Amino acid sequence: xxxxxxxWIGILLAVVALxxxxxxxxxxxxxxxxxxxxxxxxEYRRIDLSRxxxxxxxxxxxxxxxxxxxxxxxxxxxxxxDCPDGICVAQGAIDRGGVPIxxxxxxxxxxxxxxxxxx
Amino acid sequence: xxKTRKLALMALFTxxxxxxxxxxxxxxxxxxxxxxxxxxxxxxxxxxMLILGRREAGAVLAVRVLMGAVFAGSPAxxxxxxxxxxxxxxxxCLAVKRFDEKxxxxxxxxxxVAHNAxxxxxxxxxxxxxxxxxxxxxxxxxxxxxxxxxxxAAMYLVxxxxxxxx
Numbered sequence: 001x002x003x004x005x006x007x008w009i010g011i012l013l014a015v016v017a018l019x020x021x022x023x024x025x026x027x028x029x030x031x032x033x034x035x036x037x038x039x040x041x042x043e044y045r046r047i048d049l050s051r052x053x054x055x056x057x058x059x060x061x062x063x064x065x066x067x068x069x070x071x072x073x074x075x076x077x078x079x080x081x082d083c084p085d086g087i088c089v090a091q092g093a094i095d096r097g098g099v100p101i102x103x104x105x106x107x108x109x110x111x112x113x114x115x116x117x118x119x
Numbered sequence: 120x121x122k123t124r125k126l127a128l129m130a131l132f133t134x135x136x137x138x139x140x141x142x143x144x145x146x147x148x149x150x151x152x153x154x155x156x157x158x159x160x161x162x163x164x165x166x167x168m169l170i171l172g173r174r175e176a177g178a179v180l181a182v183r184v185l186m187g188a189v190f191a192g193s194p195a196x197x198x199x200x201x202x203x204x205x206x207x208x209x210x211x212c213l214a215v216k217r218f219d220e221k222x223x224x225x226x227x228x229x230x231x232v233a234h235n236a237x238x239x240x241x242x243x244x245x246x247x248x249x250x251x252x253x254x255x256x257x258x259x260x261x262x263x264x265x266x267x268x269x270x271x272a273a274m275y276l277v278x279x280x281x282x283x284x285x
Binding site for chain 2: 008
């Protein structure tokens with residue numbers, strides 16, 4: 001194996017390692033209790049998850065499609081979607097900022113930020 | 120290569136790429152992370168680039184992306200896959216001459232990262248939420264891994280095609 005190949009193996013391994021570490025760090029980082037649901041960049045709903053005592057569902061119907069968002073005490077998830085890949089449902093629940101839930105085909109983002117309803 | 124032969128091969132490559140793309144879109148996602156997929160159709164783009172040339176590979180890719188969106192996706196999906204495909208193609212064109220054939224998997228890994236970068240940029244633009252950039256690290260890692268995989272597949276395919284006299 002020549003030197004150039006070895007250098008590139010090193011670079012690519014570093015990208016993979018840093019990427020995985022970065023993602024793990026990000027998904028554990030970030031506080032906040034306020035869930036913000038946006039469609040097409042427009043705020044759709046804002047919920048303070050620390051004040052939720054009973055779970056409920058929000059049905060989101062837009063021109064892009066349908067999603068069901070489940071709001072639970074302290075966490076939020078997408079439980080139903082008629083998008084082709086279903087990745088937003090597979091992502092499960094989030095309980096902190098860091099990494100948002102994204103449904104790319106429906107332009108839907110569910111993220112958690114700040115604390116307090118104005119935060 | 121005769122013009123007719125080239126045209127026939129381009130059509131064949133496009134059909135194969137589209138079929139692979141359609142089948143992959145029916146499979147369950149390999150990870151619950153938006154944007155992470157094997158991108159098997161890229162094997163065909165790379166192979167076309169080595170056997171036919173850069174422009175021909177670009178044409179195969181463009182037709183596959185367009186028709187893939189018509190058959191399997193939505194207008195939003197077209198934007199994601201066009202942005203990813205275009206950036207990956209640019210990187211492939213620049214890299215393919217700088218590496219020899221045994222290093223094709225490196226070209227493909229770089230193209231994989233570029234593809235995911237393009238897709239993420241399109242996503243930030245479409246959903247208007249910079250928060251999705253949190254996916255940048257994992258998409259870089261997945262671009263390298265899936266890119267290596269498709270790169271090795273393309274490398275062996277090109278070898279086999281050359282051995283069999285095309």
